[in-house]
Amino acid sequence: MSNKLSSSVPTDREVVLGILNNSEEALNKLYTGYFPMVLQFILNNNGDEDDAKDVYQEGIIVLYNKIKGGNFELSSKLKTYIYSVCRRIWLKKLSQQSKKSNDISDFEDVIAVETDVEHHEEKDQQFDKMQSALLHLGEPCKTIIQDFYINNLSMQEICEKFGYTNADNAKTQKYKCLQRLKKLFFQS
């Protein structure tokens, strides 16, 4: 195809190592490096810029999980992998919206990534479940849980932040919140 994209991209090795080390710079380079490629694909296949953003971010998440899962073998160029994953995700979305998904314009080589994408979909469901559970949990439970489990604050810090009289009260509150969240998460 004519308009190949010539934006600067990091080397594959750089990216893999960067992801393993949680390097923000690596993510930055990776994200800016390959976004135009996916944008081009989506725009030329019945999608808009927001679709491109969603699909691309999902693709990056797939790549992250794959690398962090430890079983990442670079059997193709990273570019090809990202393109194939995004392509696969977009085709699924197209068929879910029952838009025509034949006659796809391709700009890169494509490799088989079905299993990775399916694996990602399962995880994505878990993510959505957790998101909606947290949403339904309401304040202040949500913040307490996030502070404790995600931001790794200690009970003492939470106790001070929320003005509980002692750590035991905070613990009890956290316990109640957690029970409710678990209920919401496992029921949905």
Place this chain on the structure above:
Amino acid sequence: MRNEIELEGIIEDYLNGKLNDDEVKAFEELRLKDATVDHKVVAHKVFLESLNDYASISDLKNKMNEVHAQIDVAAISKEVGPHPSFIINIWRKNKAAIAVAASFILLTVVTLYSIQQTTQQSGSVELVSRELAKIKTSQSNLIRKINSTNNNSANVPKDLKPANFGGTGFALTANGYILTNLHVVDGADSVYVQDSKGNSYKAMVKRRDSQYDLAILKITDDSFTALSNLPYRLKQNIIGMGESVYTLGFPKDDAVYGQGYVSSKSGYNGDTTQYQVSIPVNPGNSGGPLLDHDGNIIGVISAKQNQVDGATFAVKSKYIQEALNSIPNDSLGKKIAFSKRNSLQGLSKPQQVNKIKDYVFMIKVYK
């Protein structure tokens, strides 16, 4: 309540690996003993993993959104997005297909052109072969005339007479015996003869001689009145090459005169029972008399060769006589005898023709 909070604290510490060895041992014993505790451990583990995944993915998403905010999406869109023009889009999307279609059309045109060229050639070849086939037919016609073992009917006279039409015949006797070619009347349901005045008479085939392709008809119609004495006689001597001859026949509804010369003393493929005569004849001339310049009958027109101009074949008069002789007397009722006198001798061609025309008949055959 208190215990449960304690329990969960222990579970969390256990999962996070914060217990010391003894505590781990004690707790694992508790898990084995108490299924409820074990279930809680597993559920909490799944939950914590989901929560961690959620945390890391949200983190990643946030970071990506930050990066995304720095990208000038609109500019890139402009560069890589589909062209606003519909036609250019079509072109970009279907470049390959259009290229294939174009080359296909080109190929087709070239192929058609070359096929046309070849067809022209093979057409002329076909034509030649058709001509060859025609020669073959005419050959087999003649061979059949010579051998005449099988009684094949319809295709023999094709070159000489169309269906439901017929040929020519001439009077052998004044009382209504007429000689013609066998292939003219072969396979006929009914035969009519028509004289030069336009009178039509019903006739019957009295005798067939397949060896020389001759047939003798008898007019059976009541309205037929006997002719006056025949003006011509049968000349049995072989006549030489270059002798001028003429014939009278019915290639159309009126009698047609044709003039020519004897070009060979043998017929098709050296057949000695025939002359080759250079004389224009057409379908319908079959069975017509061939006369020399004195008005003697020297043969019967029977066939012509398709591929050779003016190659007409006529059965020699000698064989007419032989055919007549071979007919048993009772078959014809009465011995047929040609007149010995030739009243045409010395007359000019128009006078001869004028006299003869009353004795030459159109044979009409209905099959």
